[in-house]
Amino acid sequence: MKIVKYIKSEYKYILLLSIGFAAAYFLPVGHTKFNNAVIESFALVKWYAREHVILCLIPAFYIAGAIGAFVSSKSVMKYLGANANKFLAYSVASVSGAILTVCSCTVLPIFGGIWKMGAGLGPAIAFLYSGPAINVLAIILTARVLGIELGLARTIGAILFGVVIGLIMHLIYRKEEQIKAEAQMQIDEPEVNRPLWQVAIYFAVMIAILIFANWGESPDTESFWYLVWKYKWRITAVSGLIFCYILIKWIKLKPLPVIILGAVTSIIALLFPNNPSVAFLVGSLGLGCILISSDGEAREWGETSYNFAKQIFPLLFIGVLVTGFLFGRPGSEGIIPERIVQNLVGGDSLFSNFFSSIFGAFMYFATLTEVPILQGLIGSGMGKGPALALLLAGPALSLPNMIVLQKLMGGGKTFLYVTLVVIFATMTGFIYGKIF
Numbered sequence: 001m002k003i004v005k006y007i008k009s010e011y012k013y014i015l016l017l018s019i020g021f022a023a024a025y026f027l028p029v030g031h032t033k034f035n036n037a038v039i040e041s042f043a044l045v046k047w048y049a050r051e052h053v054i055l056c057l058i059p060a061f062y063i064a065g066a067i068g069a070f071v072s073s074k075s076v077m078k079y080l081g082a083n084a085n086k087f088l089a090y091s092v093a094s095v096s097g098a099i100l101t102v103c104s105c106t107v108l109p110i111f112g113g114i115w116k117m118g119a120g121l122g123p124a125i126a127f128l129y130s131g132p133a134i135n136v137l138a139i140i141l142t143a144r145v146l147g148i149e150l151g152l153a154r155t156i157g158a159i160l161f162g163v164v165i166g167l168i169m170h171l172i173y174r175k176e177e178q179i180k181a182e183a184q185m186q187i188d189e190p191e192v193n194r195p196l197w198q199v200a201i202y203f204a205v206m207i208a209i210l211i212f213a214n215w216g217e218s219p220d221t222e223s224f225w226y227l228v229w230k231y232k233w234r235i236t237a238v239s240g241l242i243f244c245y246i247l248i249k250w251i252k253l254k255p256l257p258v259i260i261l262g263a264v265t266s267i268i269a270l271l272f273p274n275n276p277s278v279a280f281l282v283g284s285l286g287l288g289c290i291l292i293s294s295d296g297e298a299r300e301w302g303e304t305s306y307n308f309a310k311q312i313f314p315l316l317f318i319g320v321l322v323t324g325f326l327f328g329r330p331g332s333e334g335i336i337p338e339r340i341v342q343n344l345v346g347g348d349s350l351f352s353n354f355f356s357s358i359f360g361a362f363m364y365f366a367t368l369t370e371v372p373i374l375q376g377l378i379g380s381g382m383g384k385g386p387a388l389a390l391l392l393a394g395p396a397l398s399l400p401n402m403i404v405l406q407k408l409m410g411g412g413k414t415f416l417y418v419t420l421v422v423i424f425a426t427m428t429g430f431i432y433g434k435i436f
């Protein structure tokens with residue numbers, strides 16, 4: 001009886017230990033498929049670290065931190081809060097992604113910033129979904145490579161999805177939102193430290209740095225978008241100089257450290273012209289050191305940015321590692337064979353649309369990479385409906401995205417959000433495939 005009682009009290013630990021031992025004992029080390037999947041998982045992490053952390057995530061963390069430090073909660077509540085005008089709130093949230101070149105992971109720090117500052121669940125979700133789904137470059141590339149019909153369907157679907165999914169989640173959690181709205185009505189208007197136009201320019205410059213540092217090459221060498229790509233680092237450098245001026249004049253940082261950091265970053269950029277990430281990293285880390293060693297709202301900005309990074313970074317890398325193991329990188333297989341995916345998304349059946357939505361929801365797509373991947377899948381027999389379903393579910397979701405969302409807003413809200421995205425993507429793809 002004692003042993004039974006003891007096992008009952010320790011069954012969770014014993015079960016986990018048994019599963020862990022069994023997994024280790026039967027680990028298929030040496031099997032080609034397993035070895036390749038392990039390599040792909042670390043290869044995807046390496047690629048993600050090189051291509052997205054320095055140029056995408058670090059600027060996003062600074063923007064998120066700046067929202068917490070320089071944008072009053074009252075201002076966020078006015079436009080996106082539970083008491084805000086619904087038409088204005090959902091309109092702003094659902095189209096704001098048009099100016100951001102962000103992926104499902106880069107949008108998370110910014111979402112976390114506005115959520116923490118009191119944005120209503122509905123508008124926050126609308127921003128979370130539409131942010132990675134409707135940036136201008138992605139829409140243009142989709143229309144140009146995959147056809148104007150698919151590009152237009154993606155645009156309309158992404159905007160509508162953001163609004164509808166946000167509204168559904170608001171209605172489901174309306175009691176919680178009502179409590180939040182009542183609490184927000186008690187908050188007094190904070191003291192304004194600087195005019196709105198300065199705050200707007202300040203954020204516009206940071207967003208410009210994020211956008212142009214990650215501007216992708218256009219396949220059309222005669223287009224305006226290719227010209228922007230050709231000069232993107234010069235535009236980024238000019239934006240950086242304006243940013244330094246703002247740091248000194250408006251944020252009131254000490255001029256000497258900012259000037260020294262700007263000079264050092266410029267010299268490194270000249271020394272490593274083919275690897276601008278080095279200068280970008282030095283400038284980003286240097287800014288963090290200056291902010292943490294400052295006082296007042298500048299220090300708050302640095303600490304808030306760091307707290308977002310500390311909370312999100314580990315979860316993202318775990319998610320990317322698992323995604324790489326399961327699905328591999330574009331053009332390379334993980335543990336799940338690519339031919340199986342191609343076979344399951346063929347035609348325009350309800351199942352093929354559903355599988356395409358599920359595959360897109362868990363797979364990680366860097367910004368704009370979903371288009372060439374889809375081009376290859378369509379060439380292998382993928383139907384138009386599943387292609388749209390993947391476009392509507394893929395860029396907005398990923399396994400790393402889900403892991404972080406669970407931490408930010410809880411498992412229940414995350415599960416509902418993912419479920420709604422998959423359902424709407426499946427049904428939209430199925431209807432689109434039948435019509436076209």
